[in-house]
Amino acid sequence: MNAFFSIGTFNRKLLIMVMATSLLSLTLVATALTIINIKNYKTNMQTSLQEKARLLSYNLVPMLVFDDNSSASEAMSAFSTNPNILSAQVFQTDSQGSISLFAEYQRRDYPSPSTKDISSYLNPQFSERALILSQIISFEGEKIGYLHIHRELSELDEFLQQSIAISTIVLIFSLIIAMMMSVRFQFILLKPLQYLIDVTQKVRDEKNYDVRARTDSNDEFAVLAESFNHMLQEIAEHHHKQLAVESEVRQLNLVLEDKVHARTLELEKSNGELVKALDSLQDSQKQLVEKETMASLGQLVAGIAHEVNTPVGIGVTAISHLAELHKKLEKAYLEKTLSAKDMKQYLQTSSEAIDVMDKSLHKAAELVSSFKQVAVDQSSDNIRPVKLDDYLQEILTTLKPKLKRVSHQLKIDCCPDTVNCNAGAIYQIITNLIMNSILHGFDTNVSGIISIKIYLMQDHVHIDYSDNGKGLSPDNLASLFEPFFTTKRGEGGTGLGTHIIYNLVTQALNGDIAAKSKIGQGLSYQIHFPVVNQ
Amino acid sequence: MMQMFKGINLTHKLISLSWYLLCLCWPLSAAAQNTDATKLTVAYLYQMSKFTKWQQEAFSDDNAKLEICYVGQQTPTLEALLNKLASRKSNGREIATHHFADGQIILKQKQACQLIYFSEQTWLELSYEQQAAITKQRLTIGDSKAFLKQGGMLALIPVKSKLAIFVNPKAVEQSQIQLEARLLALAKKVTQ
Numbered sequence: 001m002n003a004f005f006s007i008g009t010f011n012r013k014l015l016i017m018v019m020a021t022s023l024l025s026l027t028l029v030a031t032a033l034t035i036i037n038i039k040n041y042k043t044n045m046q047t048s049l050q051e052k053a054r055l056l057s058y059n060l061v062p063m064l065v066f067d068d069n070s071s072a073s074e075a076m077s078a079f080s081t082n083p084n085i086l087s088a089q090v091f092q093t094d095s096q097g098s099i100s101l102f103a104e105y106q107r108r109d110y111p112s113p114s115t116k117d118i119s120s121y122l123n124p125q126f127s128e129r130a131l132i133l134s135q136i137i138s139f140e141g142e143k144i145g146y147l148h149i150h151r152e153l154s155e156l157d158e159f160l161q162q163s164i165a166i167s168t169i170v171l172i173f174s175l176i177i178a179m180m181m182s183v184r185f186q187f188i189l190l191k192p193l194q195y196l197i198d199v200t201q202k203v204r205d206e207k208n209y210d211v212r213a214r215t216d217s218n219d220e221f222a223v224l225a226e227s228f229n230h231m232l233q234e235i236a237e238h239h240h241k242q243l244a245v246e247s248e249v250r251q252l253n254l255v256l257e258d259k260v261h262a263r264t265l266e267l268e269k270s271n272g273e274l275v276k277a278l279d280s281l282q283d284s285q286k287q288l289v290e291k292e293t294m295a296s297l298g299q300l301v302a303g304i305a306h307e308v309n310t311p312v313g314i315g316v317t318a319i320s321h322l323a324e325l326h327k328k329l330e331k332a333y334l335e336k337t338l339s340a341k342d343m344k345q346y347l348q349t350s351s352e353a354i355d356v357m358d359k360s361l362h363k364a365a366e367l368v369s370s371f372k373q374v375a376v377d378q379s380s381d382n383i384r385p386v387k388l389d390d391y392l393q394e395i396l397t398t399l400k401p402k403l404k405r406v407s408h409q410l411k412i413d414c415c416p417d418t419v420n421c422n423a424g425a426i427y428q429i430i431t432n433l434i435m436n437s438i439l440h441g442f443d444t445n446v447s448g449i450i451s452i453k454i455y456l457m458q459d460h461v462h463i464d465y466s467d468n469g470k471g472l473s474p475d476n477l478a479s480l481f482e483p484f485f486t487t488k489r490g491e492g493g494t495g496l497g498t499h500i501i502y503n504l505v506t507q508a509l510n511g512d513i514a515a516k517s518k519i520g521q522g523l524s525y526q527i528h529f530p531v532v533n534q
Numbered sequence: 535m536m537q538m539f540k541g542i543n544l545t546h547k548l549i550s551l552s553w554y555l556l557c558l559c560w561p562l563s564a565a566a567q568n569t570d571a572t573k574l575t576v577a578y579l580y581q582m583s584k585f586t587k588w589q590q591e592a593f594s595d596d597n598a599k600l601e602i603c604y605v606g607q608q609t610p611t612l613e614a615l616l617n618k619l620a621s622r623k624s625n626g627r628e629i630a631t632h633h634f635a636d637g638q639i640i641l642k643q644k645q646a647c648q649l650i651y652f653s654e655q656t657w658l659e660l661s662y663e664q665q666a667a668i669t670k671q672r673l674t675i676g677d678s679k680a681f682l683k684q685g686g687m688l689a690l691i692p693v694k695s696k697l698a699i700f701v702n703p704k705a706v707e708q709s710q711i712q713l714e715a716r717l718l719a720l721a722k723k724v725t726q
Contacts, residue, residue, distance in 0.1 A: 062720045065581045066699060071720050140584060 010193075011186050015179070022178040023171075030167035034160070041159050045131055046124040049151050053135035056088075057147050061139045064092055064102065072103035079105045086110040086130055086150040090137070091118060093145050102145060110150070118148050129153060192221035196228060209236035285483060288496055306401045308368060311360035318360065322353040386423045388454055388461070389414040395430045406438055407447040408467075414454040419461060419531035425508040432497045433465050433525060440487050441469030441523060460511075461531050466524035472517040480515050505529060569611050574697055576604075576615040578690050579651055579675065582699075583624040585717040588648050589710045592671045599630040601646045605637045606653030641667060649673045657681050673711050682724040687711065689724070700724045 008016075056075065063072040072090050079085040087110055092102040099118065106112060113132075121134035130150040137145040192214065199213040209232055213225035329346045332338040392414050396403070403410070434450060442448045446469075453464040472480065472487075479485045481502040486495035505513040511529025579602055593600075604616060616631035623629060632647065634640055637660045640647050650672055657665070657676050665685045668674060676686040682702040687709065689700040701721035706713055 059716045059719065062581075062585060062714075062717045065584075066578065066720060067696065068698075068720055 011190065014186055014190075015182050018182040019175065019179060022175055026171045026174050030171055034163045034167055037163055038156070038160060041156060042126070042131075045151065045156065046133070049124060049131060049133050049149060050135070053133055053147050053149055057135045057137040060090055060137055060147065061144070064090070064137060064145045065139060069103045073105075076103050076105035080107075083107075084152045084155055086152050087113055087148075088150075089113070089115070089146075089148040091115070091146040091148065093143055099146065113148070113150055115148075118146050121148065126153065192217040192219070192225065196221065196225055199228070203232065209239055285496075308364050311363035315357045315360035315364070318353040318356040322350050322357075325349055325353070382424070383420055383422050385418050385420055386426070387416065387418040388456075389416045391423060391426065392430065392452070392454065395427050399431060399434055402435065402438060406442075408438065408442065409447065409449050411449060411451040414452070415456050417456045419456065421461065421529070421531045422508050425504040429463075429501050429504050429527070430465075432501050436497050437467040437469060437523075441467045443470065456531070459530060459532070460528045463527040464524070465527070466522060468522040471519045471521045471523055473519055477515060477517050480517075481513075501525075571692070571697075572609070572611050573615060575651065575677075575690055576612070576619060578697055578699075579649060580619055580622065580624065580629075582673070582675065582688065582717070583629075583649050585714040586649070586673050587625075587712040587714075588673075589671060592646070592648050592710070593627075594646070598627070598646070600624050600627040601630045601632060601648055603632045603634060603640060603645065603647035603650045604653070605634045605640070605650060605656045608633050608635065637668065638664060647672055649675065651675045651677075652681060652686070653677055657686055658684055669705060669709050671710050673709075673713075674705075679724050688713075688721065698722060 059075060060072055063069070063075065069090075076088050076090065079088050085105070085107070087104065087106040089104040090102040091099045093099055099115075101115065118134045121132045122136065124131055124133040126132075130152060133149050133151070135147040135149070136143055137147055195214045199211055202208060202211050212229045212232065215222045215225045215229065217225075325346055329338065329342070332342055392412065396410070396412075430452070437448070437450050448468055450467045451465070453462075455462050476485075476487065480498050483496060483499040485498065502513055505511045505527055509529035511527060513525060513527045515523065515525050517523040583600060583602065602616075602619065604612060613633065616633060620629055620631045632645060634645075637650070637652060637656055639645075640650065641664060648671070650668065652674065654677065657674070658680065660668070662685075669685060669687065674681075674687045676682065676689045678689060678691060679700060682689050682700055682705070685702070685705050687702055687705045689702075690697045691700055692698070699717070699721040701713075701718060701723055702725070703718075703723055704725065706718075
């Protein structure tokens with residue numbers, strides 16, 4: 001079926017379909033009519049034979065009753081005028097029911113039929129060559145004999161051949177007429193379609209959407225043509241709109257190119273300004289970091305001064321007291337009022353003063369030495385061996401003046417290992433962490449806990465720093481390491497502390513830093529950086 | 535008689551024929567032959583009544599019997615056959631049989647006698663008027679062509695050991711009797 005629809009033009013398909021349909025229909029009709037005719041012919045044959053048999057039987061009654069077989073034979077011989085009767089036999093039935101041949105007629109070319117089972121042909125039956133019928137001959141309700149007739153079927157064969165011949169001729173003529181009518185009607189029916197095809201080709205070739213198909217056929221093609229015209233109109237409108245839009249787009253593109261050019265220039269200019277601003281910002285940031293560093297140094301110096309001041313002051317007081325005792329001893333010696341008791345008291349007191357001075361000066365010297373080392377570390381990027389626990393204590397020593405002002409508790413857990421690292425960076429990191437906790441981590445008059453745990457693992461120093469202060473919100477935590485981020489804006493905070501910590505860890509120490517915090521649960525830092533273990 | 539020999543081979547037929555010829559010479563053989571002829575005649579009379587239609591006036595009423603009358607010499611065989619016939623029906627009517635030695639008695643006694651068989655010369659003994667009176671509404675059957683020529687309707691005449699039916703069409707037409715065409719077709723015509 002698909003192969004059929006893929007061949008030829010629509011005209012050819014239509015013609016083939018019409019011819020096939022006609023052939024099929026006519027064949028079916030002819031076959032049905034032939035079958036019906038043959039059936040009717042057979043029925044007519046049966047009816048006709050039955051009528052003849054009844055009539056003959058009626059007339060045979062007196063012949064059988066009066067035992068006149070010569071008259072019966074004479075009556076049978078009448079069949080000789082009918083060539084279709086092959087044989088006719090009359091049988092007589094006696095009172096015992098036995099049957100005997102009474103009279104018969106037989107066509108010369110037909111063999112004598114069997115006389116058996118005559119009664120089985122009471123209904124007409126078609127054999128290969130003949131229609132066979134037995135008719136009971138009865139009189140006054142009493143069966144007196146049978147009439148047995150064989151009728152030839154050659155007439156039926158002739159009728160069949162005639163029917164087939166006529167059907168074939170009619171079929172051929174019908175097909176010729178169907179073909180002629182189909183060709184004629186195809187031209188008429190497909191004319192609107194041809195018009196439509198012409199219009200579509202014109203539209204395709206000339207891109208002319210203003211042509212219209214003819215709609216005067218008043219059939220489905222007219223509906224198709226109207227729909228096509230409607231579609232053409234919409235396409236034309238759309239085409240015009242598209243042309244207008246394309247023109248507008250072209251115009252806009254031209255304007256846009258100018259605008260883009262102008263904007264590009266503006267952006268280049270702005271970019272230059274931004275670069276300058278960034279440079280300026282970076283300079284400012286550098287300056288601020290330097291200032292912060294200087295401020296840190298200032299604080300260091302103040303701390304040093306404060307710490308050194310105590311032993312030095314004790315030393316000064318002791319030396320002043322010793323000097324006063326020396327003057328009193330000198331005066332007593334000159335006035336010769338010096339007693340052994342006074343001398344002994346002087347020696348005891350001077351010894352104590354010397355001892356105090358010695359301790360104070362040693363303490364001052366120790367402090368200075370320590371401060372000197374921290375100062376050196378802070379002002380340089382030198383990598384040196386650092387014993388971690390001692391160095392942490394030195395840093396905390398420098399922070400004592402700050403820590404004394406608050407009541408926070410420091411918990412230190414530091415390994416005693418010595419590692420090669422940038423000690424100045426560690427000083428600044430620890431200092432900034434503790435100062436941030438003191439300044440920003442706790443509310444005033446709150447005693448908090450600051451924990452510092454330092455340990456060495458797999459050639460990395462880990463610093464776990466935490467406080468149990470106010471903590472940070474998630475937004476503030478996300479901005480913790482950004483420059484100029486502070487929770488104390490306008491209260492002296494520069495917002496560079498954690499940024500400096502971040503830079504020191506990531507750049508000076510080549511390590512990593514992470515912070516964790518929740519509101520009310522303090523703030524913690526996890527720092528680790530590579531070192532060479534000693 | 536020929537029916538008797540159907541189905542018998544030639545030897546048996548010859549023996550039977552010889553025996554039959556011998557019987558002809560026997561004095562009693564004539565009586566036996568008469569008996570068979572009488573049987574056949576009575577049987578034909580009965581069958582012929584079935585092919586005949588009478589006018590309604592021929593019967594006294596609807597339940598009236600069909601009277602079959604035999605005119606001729608009375609014999610015990612004939613009497614027995616007629617009595618036997620009286621027990622049958624024809625065309626729905628019961629049959630009554632009568633025997634008369636003379637046809638004139640029928641007219642005198644005003645017997646219905648719708649079917650009358652005249653044997654031998656009994657018909658010829660009647661006058662023309664009597665014959666006409668009888669044949670008006672009655673079926674008359676005789677045993678010779680002379681019977682037909684004298685105005686009788688049908689005759690049962692032996693032909694080749696069989697009884698052949700002969701008819702006088704003119705007599706049938708003139709009477710009020712209707713014989714079925716198939717019977718007339720069988721009958722051989724004899725003109726007056």
